[in-house]
Amino acid sequence: MINSEIRAVTLETTSSDVAGTPGAAPAIVEVRGLSKRFGATRALVDGSLSVAPGEVVALLGENGSGKSTLVKLLSGVLSPDEGQIFVAGTAVRLRSPRAALAAGIVTVFQEILAARDRLVLDNLWLGHGSPVLSRTAVTGRRRLASEAWHRLAGHDVDLDRPLGELTLMEQQICVVVRALLRDPKLLVLDESTSTLDVELRDRLFAEVRRRAADGMGCLFISHRMDEVMAIADRFVALRTGQVVGVRRRGEADARELIRLISGRDVEAGARRTGTVRRGSAAVRLEDVSLRPGTRPFAATVSRGEIVGLAGLEGHGQDELIRCLAGLQTPHSGSVHVAGPKGRADDDPAAVTTYRGGVARGVVYVPRDRKVEGMADVLPIIDNYSMPTLDRDRIGGVLRPRRTKTRFQRDARTVNFTPGRQDSIGRLSGGNQQKVIIARWLAAEPRVILLNDPTRGVDLKTKHELYEVFRGLADAGAAVVMLSSEVDELVHLMDRVLVFHDGSLSAELAGDDVTPESLVSAYFGRPAVPTAPTAPTAPTAPTAPTAPTGGH
């Protein structure tokens, strides 16, 4: 139900012509000639854009292209140096986030901005009304909140639990529902889908569509091309602070859009090396069951391969990667890691603690960079060197020069170019991730555990990270990577372990990894029998559903 009549066609690539198409409904929000600079950096130059009632506009661009700046201008976090913002045809000045909310522009930011110690209910109504007088009575709030949650998520939530006890995905749902409860005229979703699994993401899209049919506009930002292609009516591409192109749905394919935002031709997907020379087993899971009552399973991960962990959020893949890292112990069974010489039979030992894991060469890149991955107020070099500082000591005294030398070498391996920036908090998400990975290269890892490492990372950097992961595997490491992105699983992984209901439900290898086989495995169904793609694949007819260990 997209009423295309309502959709105004007000596309401006330059500032000169900004008038909307005559006769069309006025845009919910229109910005003209918006500029913002930070010191010598021009974050946004002459940005123009409009969103009509019922329209979903995707804002595309790499990190640093000016997307976040535009979003912050629209949500009243920053004020523009030049240019104007129009709401329903009237020029407004959004001096504060409150003013933007009052104008009907509701933004869901990339970071989950919520009070983790407060109840879900409180978080859903955070910032509503004054603390003393509220427009909605308490009982009404409870009902509205649970209805809105149910409509978006398809299940109920205990409104009286502290938000911090919920999963990352549920916290993300919370901030989205909070935005929806405000009945936005323009909903701005800035990377708000990065923690959602495919099922929820589709539900969110359906909700956005439903609201759009009632006249809401949506500005959608995501690094995932599949999502953008699925939801947007119009694409606005930004590069180095400037609008470089506007396309309507159907006018451009993913490849064209990527070319627009990156300024060059990039392959749309990740790369899987056709033949994998798999080495000896590096990790062996024996009779592991993750929760009481779930079916035990076995699996191995070998040196030289990249193995994906997938599934809908909360189906066990996250628990497994934490078990592998020694951060939690499986309900039963054990995780064995090969000894230093790299042969499985050579001194394999069970890993039960995180430190024990690191000592055996098991390193872990956590999911939430800000909370677990780094200290954003400290310099890059400290975030890099912390766990391996003893290497830089001579007679008990640290030698910063040694740290620096080491960092330059490992930074090259992960394709990170240290700039003048000193604090890790000021780097883009992708570069932060590179520093975190470089940190563990110094520990000579044999098993690298990556928990959704490309979340919130722009396309170009994503590709660089894929190259890094492949390089690490080629150098003999076993790479285990949890991913919530179907594209990534299909194109990068040598094998994918799919989890359902706390247990391994399918093991897909090579060209058997397709979007269709993945999604059906997500829901616990056996893979589609009709091989959907790649008839030339020389893979052996392994039963994908058999939860047997390795090969």
Add this chain to the structure above:
Amino acid sequence: MSAITTVVPPRVRKLLEISPRTRGALTNGPIQIVTVVAIFLVGKAAVPGFAQPYSVKAMLVIASFLGIAALGQTFVVLIGGIDLSVPALIGAGNVIGARLSGEGMNSVEVIAIVLVIGLLVGAVNGLVTSVWHLPPLVVTLATGSVVGGAVLIWTNATLSGSAPSWLTKFTSAASSTGPLPVAPVVILWLALAVVAQVFIRRSRPGRQIFMLGANRQAAELMLVSERTISAVCFGLSGALASLAGFLLAGFTGAGLFTVGDPYLFLSIAAVVIGGTSLLGGRGGVFRTVLGSLTLVELTTLLVGQSLSSAAQQAVLGAVIVCVTALYGRDRNVRDRV
């Protein structure tokens, strides 16, 4: 700026460039130094004799007691904690030091006993807060209360003992250290600050202090042991507080538990005014040296204005709020998102 970078050849540009470290020192260092100098000039103008050598020497001696205690507090604040047992340990160091010395015990042994007691109490603070995840505010207040109670029972809450004569000289504003015209205790303070600086910059636990303070969860995943580092920081704080108490005996002549009382507020204020964030992870040792100097100058200035002690307190509090607002603030949320 951008014009320069395009025209100037790279080699020259590199020379012109300020390294991030230098830039950090410029933006963080001078304001504290400026404050110290500015208050000094105000004092010089407002209070007769304020800038006289004897007065300056006396201020430095007083600053060194505060400075040593605040140095310890700095370690705790850097890991995001707070040590409220400082006054009790200063009192304990003072009483124990004076009494044992009065009983004729060798000063080396006395110092060792005082340091070990401070270290142990501090280590207990560190372990209790990190193992059971209790708020340091409550834990250190409680251990301070235990220490205070024990000392009062031991001494019957009377003035007791006497400081050894060398200590009186060591802390006398009139004495000098070799060729230097300041009391040895001032040199000891600055030497401790240098050692502490080397420790936090050039040792593994020193760097780990910052990581633990900046992000506890991430620190754990970077193999930083919260228990060890907490025990070290609180232990150092305890040891330095009791050392400061012992040194104070030279100044006061005998042991009195309540000498520590003003240091609850002052030791924390010195850290904060120096520019170390109470949220942890940001700050340094030399800042606290400057913070201690600022505070002592301020109190001297207020005393010189012959304000009543109640009025002194009020003005001091107000000034601290202003100074903290000037540069002790945390970054705005807007700059962080």
